[in-house]
Every structure is written in structure tokens, then in C-alpha cells.
Amino acid sequence: MRASLLVPTAALVCSLAACKPAAEAAAEANAAPATPVASSATFGMTDAELIARGEYLARIAGCNDCHTPGYPESGGKVPKDQWLVGSSTGWNGPWGTTYPANLRLKAVDMEDAKWLEYSRTLHTRPPMPDFAVRDMTDADRLSLFRLLKSLGPMGEPAPAYLEPGQVPPLPFVQFNPPPPPAAADAQAEPVSGG
Numbered sequence: 072m073r074a075s076l077l078v079p080t081a082a083l084v085c086s087l088a089a090c091k092p093a094a095e096a097a098a099e100a101n102a103a104p105a106t107p108v109a110s111s112a113t114f115g116m117t118d119a120e121l122i123a124r125g126e127y128l129a130r131i132a133g134c135n136d137c138h139t140p141g142y143p144e145s146g147g148k149v150p151k152d153q154w155l156v157g158s159s160t161g162w163n164g165p166w167g168t169t170y171p172a173n174l175r176l177k178a179v180d181m182e183d184a185k186w187l188e189y190s191r192t193l194h195t196r197p198p199m200p201d202f203a204v205r206d207m208t209d210a211d212r213l214s215l216f217r218l219l220k221s222l223g224p225m226g227e228p229a230p231a232y233l234e235p236g237q238v239p240p241l242p243f244v245q246f247n248p249p250p251p252p253a254a255a256d257a258q259a260e261p262v263s264g265g
């Protein structure tokens with residue numbers, strides 16, 4: 072009984088030892104003609120993997136919140152083919168009024184290297200978190216780009232930026248910071264004194 076139980080175990084050990092190292096086997100599988108090639112320029116990811124990561128980032132890094140009309144209002148239920156076309160809802164504050172760009176049109180005239188350079192050094196007005204895009208890894212920036220390319224161009228360019236003091240058309244979101252504490256105290260004085 073004991074001996075017969077040991078036989079399959081020994082056979083398993085032998086077959087594992089005869090196996091190629093997992094990495095080598097995986098490399099051979101990737102080299103099969105039907106599999107898209109993952110190179111160092113794509114950070115070891117296939118095109119499908121890059122696009123899937125871009126989709127994940129657009130969901131969790133807030134890109135859809137501003138660049139996809141209706142996304143927050145629908146609880147993130149906007150179909151993917153309508154993503155990232157920009158928005159005509161303005162963001163109004165001390166910087167003027169800005170409009171989330173149509174990122175799908177932005178990507179049209181770029182290739183991987185140009186996008187990486189552009190996004191690595193991205194500087195915009197608020198409330199766009201350009202710092203977040205600059206802080207991403209190149210792999211993440213490329214993933215977002217490949218998502219934009221896979222979605223393809225759609226929609227119109229967002230409305231042009233308006234200088235501070237220019238009244239934007241509706242709809243717009245107003246960033247109206249409360250007065251600094253000193254000014255708030257001064258304002259409150261007559262009330263508490265009276």
C-alpha cells in the first residue's frame with residue numbers, strides 16, 4: 072500500500088525535473104506567431120494587456136470623472152466607446168474657465184514616443200491633476216495612450232479656455248474658495264459685536 076502510494080509521487084517529481092523552467096516555457100509560448108509580441112518598448116505587455124491597464128487607470132485615476140460626460144452622475148456606467156471625448160462643462164475658478172480636453176482627438180496625431188514625452192512633461196491649468204500624470208510610470212502613461220488609440224477619434228474638441236473675469240456659458244462648476252480666516256473673522260466681527 073505504502074509503496075504504491077509513493078510511485079505516483081516519484082513520477083511527478085521526475086516529470087517536473089524534466090520540465091523547462093517556467094520562464095523559458097512562457098517565452099516560447101509568447102513567440103508563437105499568433106500571440107501579439109510584447110517588447111521592452113511595451114514594458115513586457117501585449118497590446119491587449121496595455122489597453123486593459125489603460126481602461127483600469129481611466130476608471131480608478133479619475134480620468135473618466137472629468138473627461139467623460141455623465142460618468143460620475145451615472146456611477147461610472149458610461150459605455151466604454153463613449154469614454155474620454157472631453158466635456159463642455161467648464162471648471163471656473165481663479166485660473167479662469169477650463170474644459171476637460173477630448174483626449175481621443177488629442178491622441179490622433181501622436182505615436183508612442185511622442186505621447187510619452189508629452190505626458191511626462193504635461194502642464195495644464197487646474198483642476199486637471201497634471202501632477203498625477205507626470206507621477207505615473209511610463210508603462211501606465213503608455214497604457215492610457217493605447218486605450219485612447221484603441222477607442223479611436225470621436226466627438227468635438229472641448230470649448231476653448233476662458234481668461235479669469237470672462238463669464239462662462241452654462242453649465243460650469245464654480246470653485247469659489249471661502250475667504251481666508253483673517254477676512255472671515257473681520258466679516259464675522261460686526262455680527263458677534265452686535
Ligand code: HEC
Nearest residue numbers: 132133134136137162169170171172195196198199200232
Ligand atoms: C478634476 C477634473 C479632471 C480630472 C480628474 C482629469 N482631468 Fe485631464 N483635464 C481637465 C481639464 C479641465 C483640462 C484642461 C486644462 C487646461 O485647459 O489647461 C484637462 C486637460 C488634460 C490634458 C491636456 C490636453 C491638452 O489639450 O493638451 C490631458 C492629457 C489630460 N487632461 C489627461 C487626463 C488624464 C490621463 C486623467 C486621468 C489620470 C485626467 N486628465 C484627469 C480635467 C480633469
